[in-house]
Amino acid sequence: xxxxxxxxxxxxxxxxxxxxxxxxxxxxxxxxxxxxxxxxxxxxxxxxxxxxxxxxxxxxxxxxxxxxxxxxxxxxxxxxxxxxxxxxxxxxxxxxxxxxxxxxxxxxxxxxxxxxxxxxxxxxxxxxxxxxxxxxxxxxxxxxxxxxxxxxxxxxxxxxxxxxxxxxxxxxxxxxxxxxxxxxxxxxxxxxxxxxxxxxxxxxxxxxxxxxxxxxxxxxxxxxxxxxxxxxxxxxxxxxxxxxxxxxxxxxxxxxxxxxxxxxxxxxxxxxxxxxxxxxxxxxxxxxxxxxxxxxxxxxxxxxxxxxxxxxxxxxxxxxxxxxxxxxxxxxxxxxxxxxxxxxxxxxxxxxxxxxxxxxxxxxxxxxxxxxxxxxxxxxxxxxxxxxxxxxxxxxxxxxxxxxxxxxxxxxxxxxxxxxxxxxxxxxxxxxxxxxxxxxxxxxxxxxxxxxxxxxxxxxxxxxxxxxxxxxxxxxxxxxxxxxxxxxxxxxxxxxxxxxxxxxxxxxxxxxxxxxxxxxxxxxxxxxxxxxxxxxxxxxxxxxxxxxxxxxxxxxxxxxxxxxxxxxxxxxxxxxxxxxxxxxxxxxxxxxxxxxxxxxxxxxxxxxx
DNA sequence: ATGTAAGTTGTGTTA
DNA sequence: CTAACACAACTTACA
Numbered sequence: 001x002x003x004x005x006x007x008x009x010x011x012x013x014x015x016x017x018x019x020x021x022x023x024x025x026x027x028x029x030x031x032x033x034x035x036x037x038x039x040x041x042x043x044x045x046x047x048x049x050x051x052x053x054x055x056x057x058x059x060x061x062x063x064x065x066x067x068x069x070x071x072x073x074x075x076x077x078x079x080x081x082x083x084x085x086x087x088x089x090x091x092x093x094x095x096x097x098x099x100x101x102x103x104x105x106x107x108x109x110x111x112x113x114x115x116x117x118x119x120x121x122x123x124x125x126x127x128x129x130x131x132x133x134x135x136x137x138x139x140x141x142x143x144x145x146x147x148x149x150x151x152x153x154x155x156x157x158x159x160x161x162x163x164x165x166x167x168x169x170x171x172x173x174x175x176x177x178x179x180x181x182x183x184x185x186x187x188x189x190x191x192x193x194x195x196x197x198x199x200x201x202x203x204x205x206x207x208x209x210x211x212x213x214x215x216x217x218x219x220x221x222x223x224x225x226x227x228x229x230x231x232x233x234x235x236x237x238x239x240x241x242x243x244x245x246x247x248x249x250x251x252x253x254x255x256x257x258x259x260x261x262x263x264x265x266x267x268x269x270x271x272x273x274x275x276x277x278x279x280x281x282x283x284x285x286x287x288x289x290x291x292x293x294x295x296x297x298x299x300x301x302x303x304x305x306x307x308x309x310x311x312x313x314x315x316x317x318x319x320x321x322x323x324x325x326x327x328x329x330x331x332x333x334x335x336x337x338x339x340x341x342x343x344x345x346x347x348x349x350x351x352x353x354x355x356x357x358x359x360x361x362x363x364x365x366x367x368x369x370x371x372x373x374x375x376x377x378x379x380x381x382x383x384x385x386x387x388x389x390x391x392x393x394x395x396x397x398x399x400x401x402x403x404x405x406x407x408x409x410x411x412x413x414x415x416x417x418x419x420x421x422x423x424x425x426x427x428x429x430x431x432x433x434x435x436x437x438x439x440x441x442x443x444x445x446x447x448x449x450x451x452x453x454x455x456x457x458x459x460x461x462x463x464x465x466x467x468x469x470x471x472x473x474x475x476x477x478x479x480x481x482x483x484x485x486x487x488x489x490x491x492x493x494x495x496x497x498x499x500x501x502x503x504x505x506x507x508x509x510x511x512x513x514x515x516x517x518x519x520x521x522x523x524x525x526x527x528x529x530x531x532x533x534x535x536x537x538x539x540x541x542x543x544x545x546x547x548x549x550x551x552x553x554x555x556x557x558x559x560x561x562x563x564x565x566x567x568x569x570x571x572x573x574x575x576x577x578x579x580x581x582x583x584x585x586x587x588x589x590x591x592x593x594x595x596x597x598x599x600x601x602x603x604x605x606x607x608x609x
Numbered sequence: 610a611t612g613t614a615a616g617t618t619g620t621g622t623t624a
Numbered sequence: 625c626t627a628a629c630a631c632a633a634c635t636t637a638c639a
Contacts, residue, residue: 234616234636316618363617372617436618443619487634491619498619561632568634 078105079176079260083169083183083198084158085111085191086215088143089293090150092248092341094212095182100253106260108176109151111144112169113162113268116190120277125411126428127278128463135431136333136466138273139291143337145270146292156256160268166197173198173207175263182210184338187220187381188470217245217342217374220381231382233394233485235363238375248343285429287466289333296334300345303329310352311359313366320436321503323426323511327434329366332467335373346370373472380471387474388455389483396483398567400446400453407452409550410445411460413513416542416549419499419525420444422512429512431466440493442480447564448492449556454481482564489564492557496525515546 082099088111090096100107118137121130128134148158161168173181181202186195195211202209213219223241224231232238304310318327334340349367353359362368385391389398409415413424423437433441438461444450445457454477461477462468478484499508506524510517516527518538523530528542528549535541542548 232637236616237637314617318618368617439618482634485635486616487636488616488619488632489634490632493619494621497621565633 078103079108079178080104080106080180080182080257081108081110081173081176081178083110083112083181084147085165085183085186086336087184087338088147088291089296089339089341090147090154090253091293091297092214092250092344093184094214094249095184095210097249097251098210098212099180099182100256102180104180104257106176107156107257108159108172108178108260108262109156109256110159110161110169110172111147112165113160113271114165115163118276124463125460126463131463132468133428133431133464134273134278135287135464136468137276137278138286139289139333139431139466140337141270141273142291142295143293143339146294146339148270150293151256154253154256156259158270159259159262159265160270161265162268166194169198170201172262172265173202173205175265176260178207180208180210182212184215185211185213186215187377189387214341214343215338216377217346217370218242218378220374220378223374223378224382231379232375233379235372235375238378239362239371242371242374245343245346248341248347287429287431289330289430289432289466291333291337291339291466293334293339296331296340299329299331299334300340300348303331304348304352307352307356310349310366311356314360314364315369315435316364318434318436319502320423320434320440321499321508322434323508326432330432332469333432336467336469342370342373373469376475377471380475387458387470389453392484394484395478396487396567397570398447398481398483398564401451403450403452406450406550407445407456409547410441410450410452410457414547414550415444415495416528416547417444417495417525417553418506418509418513418516418527418546420495422509425512427461427464431464436498438476439480440495440498442477443493444495446477446481447489447560449495449551449553449560451556451560451563454478454483457481487568489568490561492561495553500525513546515540 080099080102082093082096087093087095096109099109117129117132117140119129121128124130126133128137144158144160148160151157161172169181172178181198183195183198186192199209199211220231223238226241227237232241315328320327331340331345335342335345346367349365349370353367359365360368362371379394380386383392383394386394389395389400410420411424413421413428415421415424420441423433423441426437427433427441442454442457442461445452446454458474458477461473462470465473475485479486482489499506503509505521506516506519509524510519516524516538519527519530519540520534520538523534527535527540527546530538530542532541540546
């Protein structure tokens with residue numbers, strides 16, 4: 001049964017709908033306007049029937065040094081907290097907007113530095129924490145600093161705490177006499193569990209909880225409900241169900257309520273990366289992309305300036321080898337952290353479409369990309385064990401090979417295929433590569449060449465990408481490995497010719513793999529075929545300065561194709577033994593084989609019964 | 610129920 | 625330079 005917990009967080013319709021004043025620069029001081037849209041959460045549990053969950057035990061004992069001051073109820077309701085996690089922005093932020101409303105005397109804007117994401121892990125394969133490379137950590141810190149400065153310009157500030165988020169939030173809710181807690185609804189499993197602890201505690205303590213859906217265009221739970229309780233598994237059916245997304249909030253603030261007394265809690269200023277314990281780690285090249293809402297809105301404006309480009313955008317036509325001027329907007333990391341509202345972005349795009357007239361449409365258009373994002377969020381929300389093969393009902397069960405050496409070669413950009421390796425180096429250095437470049441390396445690792453588990457590749461991307469987003473990253477690995485959504489496993493990206501058609505001279509390779517920079521054009525994609533004299537002249541001996549190919553693509557890809565065919569034929573999906581449906585498929589498949597003159601099987605007997 | 614159409618993004622050859 | 629096609633044949637959604 002799909003999780004539809006978010007269903008209880010239903011959207012209500014607009015109050016005081018406002019449609020004017022749409023500037024690209026939402027940070028300018030426009031006259032405050034009314035709420036365009038409001039989300040409401042019904043009471044999760046009546047305070048009169050508190051049944052604290054077992055997990056809340058850690059929450060219910062406030063610090064002895066900060067005993068909760070029991071205040072009159074009216075006093076409690078005058079303090080509000082907005083808890084930032086994603087949604088690191090001021091614009092289109094329903095949680096923030098709700099927090100400062102309703103006679104809020106003191107507003108506590110909080111972010112908790114979670115050791116799960118920030119604690120240095122020296123055993124990881126690259127600098128960073130167990131889950132995140134340094135580039136994304138830095139992006140987060142940028143975003144927090146920008147959020148803090150935006151809040152300060154409104155007479156507030158970001159209250160930065162450090163520790164395990166759920167117990168810590170529960171403690172400060174008590175100690176700061178918070179009457180109203182507002183945070184953006186988050187669909188990821190880790191977040192759902194964390195937020196349930198906090199919501200349960202808050203409700204049991206009589207604290208009002210407001211948890212709007214504002215990270216995505218739509219509420220995934222609504223889409224799933226509309227589809228009869230199951231997530232739609234094709235983009236088209238998703239789009240048909242989704243309809244038009246709600247408009248963003250268009251409220252501008254001159255001032256926010258002041259921050260209240262934070263007692264003895266030590267408030268951190270946004271740390272530098274060195275202060276998190278990464279001081280002694282040197283990374284040769286940092287991502288050129290800086291985090292934060294200001295940068296997001298600047299980039300958005302920049303991207304949308306060329307209306308013709310926006311109107312003609314077609315995703316599959318982008319050039320994955322473009323790196324001086326990437327072929328896409330590069331807004332994905334800002335969407336991931338919520339520095340940019342997807343609803344605001346969507347609205348800007350539609351304003352342009354209206355003004356230009358002729359434009360591309362989903363799935364290939366820019367707006368279509370935002371719908372893809374929502375598609376994966378929806379399926380991820382409605383699919384238990386979405387992030388693994390076992391126990392995932394929509395995932396093909398494939399006997400992937402376990403080969404640490406090949407995995408490391410892929411991860412470190414040492415496969416001997418310059419196109420693949422250059423992409424992996426760009427990923428490591430920049431934390432970003434073009435969509436089609438991701439396809440190339442994901443296909444190569446899984447069904448195309450190495451036949452290694454998509455979960456292994458997923459882990460590497462999750463760590464290194466600054467835009468790594470749980471639903472989207474897993475969704476795309478399922479897609480590229482032909483484990484779900486996409487099944488044409490005989491379509492394999494060539495690690496040689498795919499890049500060549502965009503960048504025949506190999507400029508991209510030369511940039512990210514300088515060891516190959518003097519290799520002649522005709523060998524740049526297949527340097528192992530260069531005569532030794534050429535290798536010497538290029539000062540790059542294959543097998544010494546740059547590796548020989550770890551597999552022969554022609555042979556490996558054929559083997560992979562065969563293994564995929566076998567895996568598909570055995571037709572196990574999820575943890576099910578073949579069900580009625582899949583044995584049906586198997587029967588038909590066998591029949592087809594009979595028609596083509598294969599030896600008879602028992603399928604005919606089966607059919608008669 | 611069985612058949613059919615369609616599916617964001619393959620390669621390599623031929624016209 | 626672009627388009628059509630073979631290659632070999634998957635799944636979901638829907639009639």
